[in-house]
Amino acid sequence: MTENILETKELAVEFSPRGKKRVRALGGVSLSLSRGETLSVVGESGSGKSTLLRAAMALIPTSSGGVLLFGRDVSKLSPAELKALRRRCGYVPQDPYGAIPPALSAIEAVAEPYIIAGVKSSGEERRERAEKILYSLGLSGERILNARAAGLSGGQRQRVEIARALMLGPELLLCDEPTSMQDASTRGEIIDALAKRVKAGMSMLFVTHDLLLAAHASQKMIVLKDGKICERGAAREILSSPKHPYTRALIEALPKLKF
Numbered sequence: 001m002t003e004n005i006l007e008t009k010e011l012a013v014e015f016s017p018r019g020k021k022r023v024r025a026l027g028g029v030s031l032s033l034s035r036g037e038t039l040s041v042v043g044e045s046g047s048g049k050s051t052l053l054r055a056a057m058a059l060i061p062t063s064s065g066g067v068l069l070f071g072r073d074v075s076k077l078s079p080a081e082l083k084a085l086r087r088r089c090g091y092v093p094q095d096p097y098g099a100i101p102p103a104l105s106a107i108e109a110v111a112e113p114y115i116i117a118g119v120k121s122s123g124e125e126r127r128e129r130a131e132k133i134l135y136s137l138g139l140s141g142e143r144i145l146n147a148r149a150a151g152l153s154g155g156q157r158q159r160v161e162i163a164r165a166l167m168l169g170p171e172l173l174l175c176d177e178p179t180s181m182q183d184a185s186t187r188g189e190i191i192d193a194l195a196k197r198v199k200a201g202m203s204m205l206f207v208t209h210d211l212l213l214a215a216h217a218s219q220k221m222i223v224l225k226d227g228k229i230c231e232r233g234a235a236r237e238i239l240s241s242p243k244h245p246y247t248r249a250l251i252e253a254l255p256k257l258k259f
């Protein structure tokens with residue numbers, strides 16, 4: 001039997017900003033992700049992708065429906081139990097600015113989760129592991145490794161964020177537009193590094209507005225429109241023969257190369 005790492009059931013999230021109209025960000029989303037599998041979440045800006053990631057990690061309250069993380073209903077967990085489950089997850093937030101502690105160098109920032117989680121290790125071991133992960137994402141060299149966040153480009157910060165999320169060897173990686181600031185070849189390098197980990201058993205929920213990237217990075221895909229799934233299935237199949245008019249419109253909007 002396949003083991004579900006993440007499951008959402010009719011998940012709904014509403015925001016009630018003070019003095020403003022209530023926003024229904026997610027309206028009944030059901031999905032499942034098993035071990036060693038990647039699911040891409042695709043949709044336009046405002047379709048609910050980030051909300052889905054944050055709700056999956058129980059970082060925001062849900063209005064109805066539920067989330068099972070590693071088979072446990074997150075609404076029934078104590079803060080300590082939830083913390084323990086979150087430790088098994090890596091989260092790459094959308095905005096790499098501000099997510100990295102400004103006083104730490106890149107290598108220290110990547111090694112920090114080991115210290116926070118209390119993993120017994122020497123400074124040397126932490127550094128070695130952090131360096132290896134950064135290298136797999138195309139970052140190396142003393143100048144980069146010792147730079148603080150302010151001295152790194154947006155794309156480099158994004159890779160430091162991904163490396164931080166990988167430091168504890170997560171069983172589930174949730175990433176929110178993790179390659180939005182990368183050039184094409186670095187993007188490929190990152191996707192390949194993540195794919196290797198998926199092959200080794202990691203599961204990944206991959207948020208992107210880029211359908212081509214989604215098809216490259218994942219086996220399964222869901223397309224979100226106004227907080228609801230309008231299409232789901234095998235990523236490449238959706239790309240080659242989309243069923244929903246919204247997906248078709250997204251594909252038609254992809255830039256066409258002309259020579």
Ligand SMILES: Nc1ncnc2c1ncn2[C@@H]1O[C@H](COP(=O)(O)OP(=O)(O)OP(=O)(O)O)[C@@H](O)[C@H]1O
Pocket residue numbers: 015016017023024025043044045046047048049050051052094209
């Ligand atoms: N904290 C919040 N308070 C109020 N409304 C919110 C909040 N977070 C998200 N929303 C609203 O929920 C809807 C979904 O937002 P979300 O950020 O999940 O979309 P998204 O698909 O990730 O967009 P993007 O691709 O631009 O990041 C939007 O209408 C957004 O304005």
